[in-house]
Amino acid sequence: xxxxxxxxxxxxxxxxxxxxxxxxxxxxxxxxxxxxxxxxxxxxxxxxxxxxxxxxxxxxxxxxxxxxxxxxxxxxxxxxxxxxxxxxxxxxxxxxxxxxxxxxxxxxxxxxxxxxxxxxxxxxxxxxxxxxxxxxxxxxxxxxxxxxxxxxxxxxxxxxxxxxxxxxxxxxxxxxxxxxxxxxxxxxxxxxxxxxxxxxxxxxxxxxxxxxxxxxxxxxxxxxxxxxxxxxxxxxxxxxxxxxxxxxxxxxxxxxxxxxxxxxxxxxxxxxxxxxxxxxxxxxxxxx
Numbered sequence: 001x002x003x004x005x006x007x008x009x010x011x012x013x014x015x016x017x018x019x020x021x022x023x024x025x026x027x028x029x030x031x032x033x034x035x036x037x038x039x040x041x042x043x044x045x046x047x048x049x050x051x052x053x054x055x056x057x058x059x060x061x062x063x064x065x066x067x068x069x070x071x072x073x074x075x076x077x078x079x080x081x082x083x084x085x086x087x088x089x090x091x092x093x094x095x096x097x098x099x100x101x102x103x104x105x106x107x108x109x110x111x112x113x114x115x116x117x118x119x120x121x122x123x124x125x126x127x128x129x130x131x132x133x134x135x136x137x138x139x140x141x142x143x144x145x146x147x148x149x150x151x152x153x154x155x156x157x158x159x160x161x162x163x164x165x166x167x168x169x170x171x172x173x174x175x176x177x178x179x180x181x182x183x184x185x186x187x188x189x190x191x192x193x194x195x196x197x198x199x200x201x202x203x204x205x206x207x208x209x210x211x212x213x214x215x216x217x218x219x220x221x222x223x224x225x226x227x228x229x230x231x232x233x234x235x236x237x238x239x240x241x242x243x244x245x246x247x248x249x250x251x252x253x254x255x256x257x258x259x260x261x262x263x264x265x266x267x268x269x270x271x272x273x274x275x276x277x278x279x280x281x282x283x284x285x286x287x288x
Contacts, residue, residue, distance in 0.1 A: 030058030118248030119187015
């Protein structure tokens with residue numbers, strides 16, 4: 001005759017409570033042991049030995065928590081009734097076509113061309129601030145231009161501090177091309193990110209973008225332009241980035257917003273009529 005062991009039977013559930021798995025630290029011990037076991041392959045055999053001991057210990061402890069029956073703890077369930085209220089007297093509906101399943105928010109945003117225009121305007125502000133730095137700090141308007149040209153103009157790498165303050169036609173052409181191309185690319189990226197901040201383009205262009213762009217350049221400038229990395233004045237550089245972003249944001253907010261294309265079937269966008277997609281036309285007499 002089979003006799004059940006009362007010690008292995010799970011306790012019955014108490015009304016108003018719920019059973020949850022009991023907390024245990026053995027999985028963390030097991031994971032830490034595996035980490036040390038693998039780390040010892042690159043460091044020292046003693047680390048692998050310690051990791052193996054911890055992994056075996058954690059595995060045994062984990063098995064004891066789930067076999068033959070999983071350890072559980074009883075938690076009291078308290079029912080809370082949440083009343084959702086609002087001070088508004090009526091619900092505002094979004095102006096979405098009735099045939100659409102749902103709206104793609106935001107309904108309106110700035111076009112990508114607005115970001116490009118903002119990038120061009122910001123490039124002018126940045127250039128003015130850079131030239132102002134050259135006049136006030138280095139007593140030459142050509143100093144920042146020659147530093148920027150050193151990105152791809154090999155001769156600029158051999159320029160002495162005296163010649164950096166002089167005018168060089170090649171450096172001027174190269175620096176103008178680099179500045180214009182970079183401003184266009186940044187403006188294009190700015191325009192692509194505008195749907196993320198449709199109501200605060202100045203926040204995106206004047207605060208978020210300059211911080212991200214400055215951090216990126218600070219980490220890779222030594223590889224891109226070693227001469228500029230040696231002579232750059234970071235406070236002025238950051239100020240020029242903020243000037244670029246604020247001016248670009250001011251230009252963007254003056255642009256006309258466009259509606260975002262919603263989830264409309266291709267046949268409707270192409271102007272075709274199809275059963276189940278467009279409403280059937282009604283004749284003047286009311287018949288189909």
